[in-house]
Amino acid sequence: MSAENTAGRQDPLAFYKQAIDHINEGVHVVDRQGRSVVYNRKMTELESMNESDVLGKSLLSVFQFPGGQESTLLQALNTGRPTLNVRQTYFNQSGKKITTINNTYPIVEDGAIIGAIEIANDVTKMERLVRENLLRQRKEGALYTFDSIVGSSEALQRVILHAQRAARTNSSVLVVGETGTGKELFVQGIHQASSRSGGPFISQNCAALPEDLVEGLLFGTTKGAYTGAVERPGLFEQAEGGTLFLDEINSLAMPLQAKLLRALQERSFRRLGDTRERSMNVRILAAMNEHPDDAIDGGRLREDLYYRLGVVTLLLPPLRERPEDILPLARHFIRRYNDLFQMQVEGVSAEVEAFFLAHPWPGNVRELQHTIEGAMNLLIDETVIELEHLPIRRMSRTTRPGGGTARGARGMRQRARTRPQAPGSARTLRRRRP
Numbered sequence: 001m002s003a004e005n006t007a008g009r010q011d012p013l014a015f016y017k018q019a020i021d022h023i024n025e026g027v028h029v030v031d032r033q034g035r036s037v038v039y040n041r042k043m044t045e046l047e048s049m050n051e052s053d054v055l056g057k058s059l060l061s062v063f064q065f066p067g068g069q070e071s072t073l074l075q076a077l078n079t080g081r082p083t084l085n086v087r088q089t090y091f092n093q094s095g096k097k098i099t100t101i102n103n104t105y106p107i108v109e110d111g112a113i114i115g116a117i118e119i120a121n122d123v124t125k126m127e128r129l130v131r132e133n134l135l136r137q138r139k140e141g142a143l144y145t146f147d148s149i150v151g152s153s154e155a156l157q158r159v160i161l162h163a164q165r166a167a168r169t170n171s172s173v174l175v176v177g178e179t180g181t182g183k184e185l186f187v188q189g190i191h192q193a194s195s196r197s198g199g200p201f202i203s204q205n206c207a208a209l210p211e212d213l214v215e216g217l218l219f220g221t222t223k224g225a226y227t228g229a230v231e232r233p234g235l236f237e238q239a240e241g242g243t244l245f246l247d248e249i250n251s252l253a254m255p256l257q258a259k260l261l262r263a264l265q266e267r268s269f270r271r272l273g274d275t276r277e278r279s280m281n282v283r284i285l286a287a288m289n290e291h292p293d294d295a296i297d298g299g300r301l302r303e304d305l306y307y308r309l310g311v312v313t314l315l316l317p318p319l320r321e322r323p324e325d326i327l328p329l330a331r332h333f334i335r336r337y338n339d340l341f342q343m344q345v346e347g348v349s350a351e352v353e354a355f356f357l358a359h360p361w362p363g364n365v366r367e368l369q370h371t372i373e374g375a376m377n378l379l380i381d382e383t384v385i386e387l388e389h390l391p392i393r394r395m396s397r398t399t400r401p402g403g404g405t406a407r408g409a410r411g412m413r414q415r416a417r418t419r420p421q422a423p424g425s426a427r428t429l430r431r432r433r434p
Contacts, residue, residue, distance in 0.1 A: 027118070063091065173314065174306070199241035221272045246284065329365060330347075349384050
């Protein structure tokens with residue numbers, strides 16, 4: 001028998017199966033009854049399943065879809081409409097969580113839907129790689145410039161202008177603002193715009209430092225300074241030639257604030273347990289989330305240290321004082337999470353816009369960012385964020401017959417009114433005489 005005749009008798013399905021097993025995307029096909037009829041090798045890897053566990057079985061007997069969401073495969077089968085670039089999270093029969101980005105299409109023959117096909121890409125590994133890359137970049141130094149700051153309000157632009165001017169010198173800068181207003185963005189912007197941008201940028205949250213180890217971490221240690229101490233440079237030495245950012249400076253203990261003041265005045269320091277003075281070439285940028293006057297009156301900040309750190313003092317306006325920046329920020333975060341989650345969200349509804357503009361945002365820009373991220377996690381194939389997608393409403397609303405009221409949001413407004421006035425345009429720093 002000729003080779004030509006032999007090839008003609010071969011089952012074309014064998015060629016088809018090998019072809020789809022060699023592509024780098026998952027392929028899953030169900031028939032009209034929702035039973036799996038095609039399940040390629042990549043799909044077994046994405047879903048950690050064996051082919052024999054899936055083929056010939058009902059989709060819903062093998063996979064679970066939480067929160068009442070519908071499988072995109074079954075959705076295409078039941079509605080006849082394709083869905084493109086939809087992020088879907090579900091569980092296999094062993095309880096393993098799976099997240100994919102799917103393109104799903106109905107299969108139509110003679111005008112009748114006879115099945116559906118899904119082409120899937122793994123987003124779990126993609127997200128993990130992106131997050132690991134961001135974390136690695138953060139460890140390597142400053143990421144942000146002044147161009148990274150989103151907002152066109154007069155209050156914000158005025159602070160950016162002052163920060164840009166301060167970047168030209170080596171003077172210390174104190175950035176004051178409520179939690180979530182973007183203090184580190186300004187600090188990194190100053191570093192990147194300064195003559196020290198080629199040097200290291202070292203960031204340390206002082207509230208995260210154990211009190212008994214703070215001095216050694218800041219100034220370094222010498223061998224024998226205490227039990228187990230070794231020769232180790234501190235943050236001042238690590239930041240040599242660059243910038244040291246000390247966040248929540250008002251959380252440092254008073255004795256350590258005195259030592260920090262001495263180092264700034266003398267431009268030198270000693271390692272813990274050492275007698276040798278070491279000179280330093282470091283620019284100090286600091287931040288705090290309360291008004292300096294309040295911190296001084298409350299005994300949390302030395303007045304002389306404030307005068308040394310606050311050569312230039314930048315007061316960041318809270319988000320509620322620049323409402324014209326809220327919607328541009330929301331669009332910015334939607335673009336960011338579209339890239340991260342491989343989604344195609346176009347924006348927010350008119351109702352969400354109204355809610356955003358009425359909300360007091362006690363957590364400021366960070367709260368808005370997390371609200372957008374949380375909402376996009378709740379989307380399936382929608383392209384617009386609606387009120388029911390907002391985590392802030394889901395957590396704060398108490399539903400009652402005839403419609404709920406946002407008691408939680410109202411409570412946050414009340415807290416915002418009763419908290420100490422924010423550092424912003426309504427309050428100026430009152431200078432004390434030394």
